[in-house]
Amino acid sequence: MNKSTLKVAKFEIMRQVKKWSFWLAVLAMPVLIGVGLLISVLVSAPQEAPTVDESTKIAITDEAGILPKDNPFNLYETKEAGIEAVKEEKIDLYYYIPADFVETKKAEAYRIQDGLGLFDQQTEALKAILAEYVKNEVTDLETLALTGGYTIDDIKFTSDGETSNAIGRAIIPAVFVVAFFIFVCVFGNRMLMTVVEEKENRVSEMILTAVSAKHLIVGKILALLVLGMIQIAVLFIPLVIFAIVSSGSEMMNTILNMIVVDPMSLISCIVLFIFSILLFAGFCTYIGAITPTAKDAAQFIGPIIIGVVLPFYFMQLMLSGEVNGLVEFLTYFPLSAPIALMGRVAVGSISTPGLIIGIIELVVLSVVAIRLTVKTFQKNAINFSVALPKFLKK
Amino acid sequence: MKNIVEIKHFKMQFGRKTVIRDLSFEVREGEIFGFLGSNGSGKTTTVRTLLGLYQPTSGELLIAGKKYEPEDVGVVVGYLPEERGLYRKESVIDTMVYFGELKGLKNAREWSLKYLKRVGLIDKADERVEKLSGGQQQKVQLGITIMNNPKLLILDEPTKGFDPVNRRLLMDIIDEEHEKGCAIIMITHYMDEVERLCDRAILLKDGVSRAYGAIEEIRKEFGGKSLDQIFIDVYGEEENE
Ligand SMILES: Nc1ncnc2c1ncn2[C@@H]1O[C@H](COP(=O)(O)OP(=O)(O)OP(=O)(O)O)[C@@H](O)[C@H]1O
Numbered sequence: 031m032n033k034s035t036l037k038v039a040k041f042e043i044m045r046q047v048k049k050w051s052f053w054l055a056v057l058a059m060p061v062l063i064g065v066g067l068l069i070s071v072l073v074s075a076p077q078e079a080p081t082v083d084e085s086t087k088i089a090i091t092d093e094a095g096i097l098p099k100d101n102p103f104n105l106y107e108t109k110e111a112g113i114e115a116v117k118e119e120k121i122d123l124y125y126y127i128p129a130d131f132v133e134t135k136k137a138e139a140y141r142i143q144d145g146l147g148l149f150d151q152q153t154e155a156l157k158a159i160l161a162e163y164v165k166n167e168v169t170d171l172e173t174l175a176l177t178g179g180y181t182i183d184d185i186k187f188t189s190d191g192e193t194s195n196a197i198g199r200a201i202i203p204a205v206f207v208v209a210f211f212i213f214v215c216v217f218g219n220r221m222l223m224t225v226v227e228e229k230e231n232r233v234s235e236m237i238l239t240a241v242s243a244k245h246l247i248v249g250k251i252l253a254l255l256v257l258g259m260i261q262i263a264v265l266f267i268p269l270v271i272f273a274i275v276s277s278g279s280e281m282m283n284t285i286l287n288m289i290v291v292d293p294m295s296l297i298s299c300i301v302l303f304i305f306s307i308l309l310f311a312g313f314c315t316y317i318g319a320i321t322p323t324a325k326d327a328a329q330f331i332g333p334i335i336i337g338v339v340l341p342f343y344f345m346q347l348m349l350s351g352e353v354n355g356l357v358e359f360l361t362y363f364p365l366s367a368p369i370a371l372m373g374r375v376a377v378g379s380i381s382t383p384g385l386i387i388g389i390i391e392l393v394v395l396s397v398v399a400i401r402l403t404v405k406t407f408q409k410n411a412i413n414f415s416v417a418l419p420k421f422l423k424k
Numbered sequence: 425m426k427n428i429v430e431i432k433h434f435k436m437q438f439g440r441k442t443v444i445r446d447l448s449f450e451v452r453e454g455e456i457f458g459f460l461g462s463n464g465s466g467k468t469t470t471v472r473t474l475l476g477l478y479q480p481t482s483g484e485l486l487i488a489g490k491k492y493e494p495e496d497v498g499v500v501v502g503y504l505p506e507e508r509g510l511y512r513k514e515s516v517i518d519t520m521v522y523f524g525e526l527k528g529l530k531n532a533r534e535w536s537l538k539y540l541k542r543v544g545l546i547d548k549a550d551e552r553v554e555k556l557s558g559g560q561q562q563k564v565q566l567g568i569t570i571m572n573n574p575k576l577l578i579l580d581e582p583t584k585g586f587d588p589v590n591r592r593l594l595m596d597i598i599d600e601e602h603e604k605g606c607a608i609i610m611i612t613h614y615m616d617e618v619e620r621l622c623d624r625a626i627l628l629k630d631g632v633s634r635a636y637g638a639i640e641e642i643r644k645e646f647g648g649k650s651l652d653q654i655f656i657d658v659y660g661e662e663e664n665e
């Protein structure tokens with residue numbers, strides 16, 4: 031890294047960490063996130079679920095004997111055969127009702143994982159089917175079947191036939207999404223201002239004869255990345271410490287066992303995260319380079335952040351794992367691409383070629399955006415009016 | 425004597441407006457050079473282009489035979505821009521040290537403290553820049569301009585806003601740099617400063633040079649009048665036309 035870049039970065043970091051307002055903002059973030067999560071949990075009502083319809087192929091092996099022998103769901107004699115059929119995708123949903131159903135009050139459902147499946151209650155379909163077949167409640171079995179007072183273990187497979195742990199797999203990518211989101215919220219404005227302030231304070235003329243525009247801008251971006259890492263560390267270090275302190279406890283073990291570390295998705299997320307941040311920095315600093323004052327620049331930050339968090343508005347769609355035109359648009363639209371790409375890695379709804387295209391897009395765009403910023407800043411550093419690019423002027 | 429600055433057929437347009445039509449002049453090593461012209465005649469534009477802040481429409485602007493690049497270890501240049509500013513929320517000393525480091529100064533802190541003492545601002549070292557008066561901020565900027573022992577100083581209206589005492593202080597500092605062999609380009613509207621300090625000068629009008637050379641030669645050319653009078657004569661032509 032260039033010496034001047036480092037000198038700029040050092041100065042920019044020091045001037046922030048010296049301020050108590052910086053630390054206040056950094057420490058306020060965990061609190062804000064906590065409150066935000068609480069509200070979102072309270073507000074979010076159970077969502078409309080994709081349920082079964084005529085097209086859903088269902089099979090039931092009923093060892094408890096609730097259903098008549100000639101019921102249309104009686105396709106497989108044994109549990110093994112039913113599960114095999116699910117894995118081979120001959121049927122969509124397979125239920126197994128054990129012989130000791132009355133005692134255990136437990137049935138089992140098997141299916142292929144679809145997205146994260148956070149919102150679907152497909153498995154509840156069994157209750158309607160059983161209730162329909164019970165004509166008169168005389169036995170305990172019939173009562174149980176009719177009242178639905180039992181649980182259904184929901185066992186899911188990946189499309190490769192492995193037992194799926196979609197949520198466990200999503201945890202690590204989700205951490206990257208959260209980290210990126212925090213960075214955007216806390217540092218978007220700073221990214222804009224770091225460039226605008228040069229012009230607003232009229233420092234640019236002095237500083238550009240001491241350091242090149244490229245080293246100045248890159249140094250400033252670097253500084254904000256370091257500050258962003260401090261922010262993210264402040265958020266996650268307490269979690270890590272908590273995990274270490276409570277390691278060995280049953281709850282911690284359950285959580286840790288749930289987390290699946292998939293090397294490919296981890297690497298993808300790291301690459302996506304780095305270039306997402308660089309791309310975002312490129313966007314913000316570019317706005318900073320074309321606007322003359324903080325006031326002019328400030329009106330751009332809202333639309334940028336909305337663009338970035340767009341995938342959150344379609345959270346349910348993204349989590350469902352469904353892929354349609356809208357999802358593809360969000361995935362490759364430069365502003366929303368970072369969260370959409372990392373989100374789809376989390377859900378596992380993106381193909382390898384699709385992911386590679388996404389990564390290439392982020393890498394190329396972030397380099398282009400930062401270079402454009404440097405060029406624009408160099409040209410407009412001492413031009414104290416809005417400098418829109420030519421194609422916008424017409 | 426060798427030239428430290430060479431400007432050859434410099435032309436500058438902003439959009440359709442031509443600010444400099446065809447300007448050529450040299451500044452020699454170690455001399456004090458007066459860069460004169462009415463408001464809006466293009467002085468600031470010329471030095472900005474010389475320092476690479478603007479791209480010329482055509483022509484060559486060279487410092488020690490090369491286009492200026494910041495961070496280039498060739499000729500050390502100090503530039504006091506017309507448009508002055510510093511990071512408002514930073515302390516005086518931090519700002520000076522930062523610029524010192526960018527300019528590759530080893531002992532930036534000691535140098536800055538010594539300079540602040542000299543210009544009577546040592547008690548402001550830890551103040552935020554925004555708490556200083558306009559003139560005090562200018563003194564800080566002048567310090568930044570001369571801190572790395574420049575071989576070429578470009579001062580765009582350095583005395584603007586200074587009281588007589590500080591103007592004298594500034595003249596002393598400029599003199600010192602000159603003694604050390606530094607060439608100085610001075611943009612100013614005060615002809616007395618030019619007569620007192622400058623070896624040579626150029627007078628800019630309508631995008632071309634109207635007078636250029638040693639001060640005595642220029643005066644001789646205009647019939648021995650004072651520079652003030654020459655300035656008024658040259659710019660008065662406009663109204664007579
Ligand atoms: N970035 C720019 N875009 C458009 N026009 C410009 C720009 N910079 C300068 N000009 C124009 O160029 C002309 C010369 O400006 P300049 O600042 O060089 O004059 P000056 O000789 O320094 O004047 P002063 O003595 O008032 O400082 C002016 O008419 C100004 O409007």
Ligand SMILES: [Mg+2]
Pocket residue numbers: 467468469506580
């Ligand atoms: Mg000027």
